[in-house]
Each structure stands twice: as structure tokens, then as C-alpha cells.
Amino acid sequence: MDAEQKQTLFNQAKEWTIEAGERIKKRVQQPFEVNTKRDRKDLVTEVDEDTEKFFAERIRRSYPEHQVLGEEGFGDEVTSLDGIVWIIDPIDGTMNFVHQKRNFAISVAIYEDGEGIIGLIYNVMTGDLYSAKNGEGAYKNNYLLPKLNQTRKLEDSLIGVNQFWAVPNRRLDESGVHQLIRKVRGTRSYGSAALEFAFVSEGIMDAYLTMRLSPWDIAAGVIIVNEVGGLATRVDGNPLDMLHENTVITCNPSIHKEIIENYIHLKE
Ligand code: IPD
Ligand code: CA
Ligand code: CA
Ligand code: CA
Numbered sequence: 294m295d296a297e298q299k300q301t302l303f304n305q306a307k308e309w310t311i312e313a314g315e316r317i318k319k320r321v322q323q324p325f326e327v328n329t330k331r332d333r334k335d336l337v338t339e340v341d342e343d344t345e346k347f348f349a350e351r352i353r354r355s356y357p358e359h360q361v362l363g364e365e366g367f368g369d370e371v372t373s374l375d376g377i378v379w380i381i382d383p384i385d386g387t388m389n390f391v392h393q394k395r396n397f398a399i400s401v402a403i404y405e406d407g408e409g410i411i412g413l414i415y416n417v418m419t420g421d422l423y424s425a426k427n428g429e430g431a432y433k434n435n436y437l438l439p440k441l442n443q444t445r446k447l448e449d450s451l452i453g454v455n456q457f458w459a460v461p462n463r464r465l466d467e468s469g470v471h472q473l474i475r476k477v478r479g480t481r482s483y484g485s486a487a488l489e490f491a492f493v494s495e496g497i498m499d500a501y502l503t504m505r506l507s508p509w510d511i512a513a514g515v516i517i518v519n520e521v522g523g524l525a526t527r528v529d530g531n532p533l534d535m536l537h538e539n540t541v542i543t544c545n546p547s548i549h550k551e552i553i554e555n556y557i558h559l560k561e
Contacts, residue, residue: 294377294405294409295470296368296454298462299410299411299426300547302403302410302411303411303424303426305355306401306403306411306413307413307422307424308350309347309348309352309401310399310401310413310415310423310533311415311422311427312347312421313344313347313348313383313399314399314415314417314420316343316344316347316508317340317344317384317399317417318417318418319499320340321340321386321390321394321418322394323434324337324342325338325339326338326339327391334388334551336387336388336389336391337365337387338384338390338391338401340366340384340390341365341383341384341387341390342365342367342383342554344383344384345363345364345365345366345367345383346367346398347383347474348361348363348379348381348383349361349363349368349381350402351355352379353522355390356377358376359376359377359378360377360378360379360380361378361379361381362378362379362380362381362508362509363379363380363381363382363383363509364382364383364507364509365383368381371536373536374404374406374407374535374536375406375407376405376406377403377405378403378404378405379401379402379403380401380402380403380508380509380512380513380535381399381401381509382398382399382405382509382510382512384397384398384399384488384510385397385398385399385400385485385486385487385488385510386398386432386483386484386485386488389484389485389557393533394418394419395419396416396417396418396483396484396485396488396528397416397417397418397485397488398416398417398485398487398488398491399413399414399415399417400413400414400415400487400509400510400512400513400514401413401415401513402512402515402516404463404512404535407535408427409424409427409512409515409516409519410427410516411424411425411426411427411516412424412425412431412512412513412514412515412516412517413513413516414487414490414491414517416488416491421434421491421556422434423491423494423517424506424516424517425516425519425520427516427520428520429520430520430521431494431518431520431521433491433495438494438495438496438520438521439496439521440521440522441496441521441522441523441546442496442545443522443545443546443547444547445499445547445548446544446547446548447476447477447548447551448476448477448478448491449478449550450477450478450499450545450548451477451478451479451480451481451497451498451499451546452473452474452479452480452498452499452500452501452502453480453481453482453483453489453492453493453498453500453501453502453523454470454474454480454481454482454501454502454541455482455484455503456482456501458470458474458502458504460543462504463560464504464540464559464560465475465504465557465558465559465560466558466559466560468555468558469555469556469557469558470557472556473556476556481498485505486501486506486510486511486514486541486561487510487511487513487514488541489501489514490511490513490514490515490517490518490525491514491517493512493518493523493543493544493545494517494518494520494521494523496521496545499544499548500542500543500544500545500552501541501542501543501544502528502541502542502543502544502546502551502552502557503541504528504540505538505539505540506538506539506540506541507538508534508535508536508538510535511525511533511539511541511543512535514543515533515543518543522546523543523544523545523546524542524543524544524545524546524549524552525541525543526542526543526549526553527539527541527542528540528541528542528553528557528559529553529557529559530549530553532552542557552556
């Protein structure tokens with residue numbers, strides 16, 4: 294698409310994201326229905342579903358030729374990234390939404406023929422919008438995010454990990470991760486993959502790694518982090534696949550090789 298089309302699509306995606314955020318803010322203090330999906334810890338609410346419907350309906354009406362890939366199943370059966378595909382997580386951090394009523398985000402990405410073009414991560418309760426158009430830098434609200442400081446050392450890093458790294462894992466030798474946790478300055482766990490990508494992009498966290506994420510968790514984050522010179526790959530260093538689940542590391546480029554070579558030991 295040309296620059297004008299890209300700007301128009303960006304403005305539209307941003308407007309819908311802010312409007313969806315306003316709707317979520319109105320409902321967060323009211324009672325809402327909470328259900329489970331895969332297991333008792335995998336929550337979904339009627340607000341997740343309504344928010345995805347909100348996007349799917351508007352995209353279909355305005356851009357019938359675009360595809361929609363969304364977590365809650367109101368989009369299309371997407372099997373190819375040909376053409377324009379919106380990849381949407383209506384609420385990333387549903388557990389935070391339910392338990393904390395904050396620390397969750399809307400994640401919206403637009404891909405063209407497999408290439409990330411537009412990424413938006415909206416921290417609904419703070420009102421912070423992280424955004425990027427590929428090749429044009431990344432922003433937090435109206436502030437252009439600086440490129441990541443590439444001299445970051447692993448021992449001075451703050452890294453995002455979750456509880457799965459603390460317990461035995463069938464796909465990974467956890468002793469390597471324990472060494473990594475001892476090596477770095479500190480660890481954090483925010484409970485929203487999209488926000489963790491945003492924080493790496495902002496340079497307030499140096500890495501985030503996890504063993505299983507879906508395309509909608511990472512699609513916008515990858516575009517934003519790339520614009521500040523950050524990396525996002527599978528934990529074995531291979532490229533991410535936006536049609537399937539992935540292991541994920543996103544980080545400052547100065548610590549990527551060291552983490553994956555010295556601390557991530559996958560069991561084959
Ligand atoms: C989840 C969050 C969480 C991550 C999970 C995701 P959801 O997304 O991003 O931080 O650890 O793997 O599924 O279900 O709240 O959209
Ligand atoms: Ca979910
Ligand atoms: Ca998610
Ligand atoms: Ca979600």
C-alpha cells in the first residue's frame with residue numbers, strides 16, 4: 294500500500310482502538326460474565342468477546358476484502374497472510390482485567406502479504422498508546438521512542454519472565470533459566486504479553502521471554518519493537534510465524550545472542 298493508504302488505515306485503526314478502550318473502561322467497573330476456555334486458569338469474559346466483535350464488524354463493513362485473525366473466534370479462518378490481515382487481541386491480559394481491573398491492553402496489528410505494517414498496543418486504563426508504522430519509528434502517545442541503547446549488558450538487564458520458568462518444563466532445561474535469573478539485575482512479570490513488548494520497546498525492560506504465545510499476543514508488539522531496533526524471534530533464534538503459536542524472546546539486540554546461546558537449553 295502507498296504512504297497515504299497506510300496513514301488512512303493507521304488513523305482508522307487508532308480511532309477504533311481508542312473507542313473500544315472507552316467501551317471497556319465503562320464496563321470494567323460493572324459486573325460482567327467470566328468463563329473459562331482451555332482450563333480453569335484460562336479466562337474469557339463477555340467484554341473480550343464484545344470487543345473483538347466491535348472490531349470484526351467495523352473492519353468487515355469498511356474493508357470487506359481484509360481478513361481478521363482474532364483470539365475469540367469472531368474473525369475469519371485465516372490460513373494465509375496474503376493480502377491485508379488484521380491480527381487482534383481484544384483484551385490481552387484478561388486475568389488482569391478480571392482480578393485487577395488494570396494492566397491489560399488492546400493489541401491491533403495490520404499485516405500486508407506477511408509484512409507487519411501497523412501496530413497498536415493500548416494500555417486501556419492508563420491511556421498510553423504505543424504505536425508504529427513500519428519504517429517510520431515507534432511512538433508512545435505523541436513521543437517518538439528512541440532507539441534502544443545497544444550497550445546494555447546482561448548483568449544490568451531487567452527481564453520479563455512468567456511462572457512457567459520457575460517450575461519443571463518438558464520442553465526446556467530450567468536450570469539454564471535459573472542461571473539467567475541469577476545473572477540479570479531483576480525480573481518482572483506483568484501478565485500481558487502485549488504490554489511486555491511495549492515495555493521492551495520503551496526500554497524500561499530489556500527482554501521478555503515465554504514458551505508459548507499466539508499470533509494475536511505478539512503481532513503488534515513485533516512491529517513496535519522492530520522500530521526501536523529491538524529483536525523478536527523464537528527462543529531458538531528462528532523467525533516468528535504469525536499463523537501459529539511460537540516460543541518468543543523479544544529484547545535489546547545486545548543481549549539476544551547471549552541469552553539464547555548460553556541460557557536457553559531446549560530439550561529435543
Ligand atoms: C495472555 C497474556 C499473558 C500470557 C499468556 C497470554 P490473554 O493473553 O498475554 O501475559 O502469559 O500466555 O495468553 O489470554 O490474556 O489475551
Ligand atoms: Ca485469552
Ligand atoms: Ca493475549
Ligand atoms: Ca485476549
